[in-house]
Amino acid sequence: MSTSAPASDLLLESRDLTKHYPVRGGFFSRQAAVVRAVDGLSFEVRRGETIALVGESGCGKSTLGRVLVRLEDPTSGLLRFGGVNTTALSRREIFALRRKIQMIFQDPYSSLNPRMTIGEIVREPLEIHRMGRRSEQEQRVEGLLAEVGLSGEMMSRYPHEFSGGQRQRIGIARALALDPELIVADEPLSALDVSVQAQVINLLVRLQREHNLTYVLISHDLMVVEYLSDRVAIMYLGKIVETGTREDVFERTAHPYTRALIASSPVPDPAQRGEARPIEGEIPSPINPPAGCAFHPRCPFAIDECRMAVPPLEPVGKKSSPEHFAACIRKHEI
Amino acid sequence: MPLLEVHDLRTVFHTEAGTVRAVDGVSFSVEPGRILGIVGESGCGKSVSALSVMRLVPDPPGRIAGGRIIWKDRDLLQLPPRQMPSIRGREISMIFQDPMTSLNPVFTVWRHLREVLWKRFGLKGEAARKRAFQALGEVGIPDPESRLAAYPHELSGGMKQRIMIALALLCEPDLLIADEPTTALDVTIQKQILFLMRELQKRTGMAIVLITHNLGVVAETCDDVVVMYAGKVAEEATVHSLFRRPTHPYTKGLLESLPHKGLTREKPLPMIEGTVPSLVDPPTGCRFAPRCFRAEERCTREEPELLTKTVGRKAACHFPLGEDEP
Ligand SMILES: Nc1ncnc2c1ncn2[C@@H]1O[C@H](COP(=O)(O)OP(=O)(O)OP(=O)(O)O)[C@@H](O)[C@H]1O
Numbered sequence: 001m002s003t004s005a006p007a008s009d010l011l012l013e014s015r016d017l018t019k020h021y022p023v024r025g026g027f028f029s030r031q032a033a034v035v036r037a038v039d040g041l042s043f044e045v046r047r048g049e050t051i052a053l054v055g056e057s058g059c060g061k062s063t064l065g066r067v068l069v070r071l072e073d074p075t076s077g078l079l080r081f082g083g084v085n086t087t088a089l090s091r092r093e094i095f096a097l098r099r100k101i102q103m104i105f106q107d108p109y110s111s112l113n114p115r116m117t118i119g120e121i122v123r124e125p126l127e128i129h130r131m132g133r134r135s136e137q138e139q140r141v142e143g144l145l146a147e148v149g150l151s152g153e154m155m156s157r158y159p160h161e162f163s164g165g166q167r168q169r170i171g172i173a174r175a176l177a178l179d180p181e182l183i184v185a186d187e188p189l190s191a192l193d194v195s196v197q198a199q200v201i202n203l204l205v206r207l208q209r210e211h212n213l214t215y216v217l218i219s220h221d222l223m224v225v226e227y228l229s230d231r232v233a234i235m236y237l238g239k240i241v242e243t244g245t246r247e248d249v250f251e252r253t254a255h256p257y258t259r260a261l262i263a264s265s266p267v268p269d270p271a272q273r274g275e276a277r278p279i280e281g282e283i284p285s286p287i288n289p290p291a292g293c294a295f296h297p298r299c300p301f302a303i304d305e306c307r308m309a310v311p312p313l314e315p316v317g318k319k320s321s322p323e324h325f326a327a328c329i330r331k332h333e334i
Numbered sequence: 335m336p337l338l339e340v341h342d343l344r345t346v347f348h349t350e351a352g353t354v355r356a357v358d359g360v361s362f363s364v365e366p367g368r369i370l371g372i373v374g375e376s377g378c379g380k381s382v383s384a385l386s387v388m389r390l391v392p393d394p395p396g397r398i399a400g401g402r403i404i405w406k407d408r409d410l411l412q413l414p415p416r417q418m419p420s421i422r423g424r425e426i427s428m429i430f431q432d433p434m435t436s437l438n439p440v441f442t443v444w445r446h447l448r449e450v451l452w453k454r455f456g457l458k459g460e461a462a463r464k465r466a467f468q469a470l471g472e473v474g475i476p477d478p479e480s481r482l483a484a485y486p487h488e489l490s491g492g493m494k495q496r497i498m499i500a501l502a503l504l505c506e507p508d509l510l511i512a513d514e515p516t517t518a519l520d521v522t523i524q525k526q527i528l529f530l531m532r533e534l535q536k537r538t539g540m541a542i543v544l545i546t547h548n549l550g551v552v553a554e555t556c557d558d559v560v561v562m563y564a565g566k567v568a569e570e571a572t573v574h575s576l577f578r579r580p581t582h583p584y585t586k587g588l589l590e591s592l593p594h595k596g597l598t599r600e601k602p603l604p605m606i607e608g609t610v611p612s613l614v615d616p617p618t619g620c621r622f623a624p625r626c627f628r629a630e631e632r633c634t635r636e637e638p639e640l641l642t643k644t645v646g647r648k649a650a651c652h653f654p655l656g657e658d659e660p
């Protein structure tokens with residue numbers, strides 16, 4: 001994929017990034033196999049934007065998120081943050097990097113330590129990174145809580161006293177504590193009640209504006225993705241199958257899998273109910289993905305060639321933006 | 335005439351924190367041959383309502399404290415418990431979000447099917463196998479032969495849910511209650527299962543109660559809808575009128591807060607402030623009042639009843655949104 005952004009805009013860049021996990025082969029076999037959770041991904045994230053990683057289970061989006069924040073090491077490939085190759089850093093350098101990259105987790109229940117008060121939870125990163133004196137830290141915590149809409153008197157209370165939406169706000173305040181540049185948010189809404197999702201969505205947008213944050217949003221909810229993101233990458237079995245601006249992906253969809261995803265997302269409007277048959281088949285195992293285009297067994301457009309070779313991620317061209325890429329040999333016919 | 339009528343159902347749980355009024359005066363009815371959606375946020379009492387209909391509320395800590403559940407001229411709550419099995423699974427079947435609540439991990443698919451076929455129909459041997467094949471075929475399981483020998487853990491989430499549906503439909507029930515059957519599934523698989531349920535409904539003529547928190551799933555699947563909030567019914571309507579013109583402020587707030595096609599973050603989403611109340615100590619008057627943009631003094635004092643507004647729709651609100659309003 002060619003670079004179209006000026007270097008100064010580029011915050012994160014990955015080239016051929018892979019993450020493989022060894023697994024036991026079959027149930028009784030000792031033969032080792034490998035899950036190609038992330039399988040040769042190249043993409044870039046620009047300062048101030050929101051890029052969404054979208055896909056179903058096993059597509060590798062959460063693994064990619066953990067590699068991006070360097071909670072995990074990639075198996076191979078290059079990952080540059082602010083021009084620095086983060087795959088070749090010492091432990092101390094990674095520690096320093098963590099200040100700039102933070103993560104928000106899906107489950108606001110398990111991601112907060114139940115034995116710590118809210119104040120301690122939000123202050124902990126400041127303490128670990130020795131940012132200021134204790135009194136300064138406490139003042140900062142109060143400010144952070146106010147920013148996410150929680151009052152300072154909640155500081156001495158424990159996570160179990162809070163609702164899901166409030167806990168997610170606490171997680172967001174903690175992620176903001178070190179004034180990061182990049183936030184990787186892994187399904188930040190899916191554990192929340194419907195009526196509080198909009199609150200958290202609006203909060204994320206406001207914080208992005210006020211702090212000039214860059215977001216990598218990991219999500220399976222296309223409505224949320226369309227609302228929040230500038231650019232989108234659709235993943236299937238460890239690979240990006242389509243990427244482009246929001247308009248490219250949603251209005252000028254080029255990959256049959258993206259089409260299937262859009263057609264499968266429930267639309268809250270009975271007037272738009274269609275009787276079209278859903279695409280068939282199951283999501284294959286990433287241990288042993290189908291040959292050629294991994295989507296071919298489910299693809300209504302598949303032809304013999306689709307089984308032969310993995311289609312490269314290539315420009316879609318035509319009416320699309322120059323950043324619209326798709327990995328499908330029939331992309332121009334669709 | 336409705337197939338199932340639930341009147342003023344009350345189900346409570348005795349917990350350390352106090353008595354949880356999980357279902358607190360809920361009424362709704364299911365018409366034959368239709369799909370009723372029960373939609374609401376976590377903890378609003380959807381599952382407990384369904385479990386109450388099946389008389390499956392765990393007791394203790396739970397107890398059905400009142401109401402009537404009219405099924406074919408009988409009040410299920412008055413029925414001696416030993417008669418429930420003749421209704422459960424035969425006339426009314428239920429499937430759950432997690433298929434493993436009903437599948438036995440050490441039984442093969444064949445053994446699950448065999449058991450029902452023998453106990454309920456006296457079928458065995460070749461006749462049972464044939465019926466099992468047919469049942470798996472009906473729920474779109476490819477290659478049924480090889481699936482019969484599989485154990486639940488060897489199947490994907492979507493396959494397990496298909497097996498659950500096949501088991502639930504063996505007895506040709508008049509009503510299928512499905513509690514979040516697709517919540518744990520990926521969207522492309524969710525679409526397949528919802529499509530299957532609609533097809534099976536058309537083919538068999540049974541009625542379905544579909545419990546979900548996803549308004550999109552309701553819009554795509556259901557004919558009628560009950561919206562629940564904090565242990566009560568807020569609104570009941572046909573799917574088209576509910577989405578076109580919600581009359582309860584909660585329904586309206588929920589629908590407006592959903593990101594939808596064409597909307598981007600340049601425009602903040604309208605949102606409902608606050609959070610869902612506790613069911614141990616719910617607000618007096620209307621339970622939605624602390625979060626409601628239309629609330630007036632009366633709302634915190636007087637509990638609104640679920641009243642018929644126009645034909646086919648009901649709302650529990652003192653100041654429902656009228657046809658005249660935007
Ligand atoms: N076994 C139980 N013991 C105590 N309280 C219970 C029990 N089962 C349910 N409740 C309570 O009853 C209320 C209603 O729960 P219910 O499971 O019906 O909600 P729901 O609408 O199905 O929510 P969800 O969308 O999360 O499935 C909740 O407050 C819940 O905590």
Ligand code: SF4
Nearest residue numbers: 620623626633651652
């Ligand atoms: S009764 Fe009052 S508080 Fe309740 S929904 Fe209606 S207007 Fe709002």
Ligand SMILES: [Mg+2]
Nearest residue numbers: 380381382513
């Ligand atoms: Mg439930």
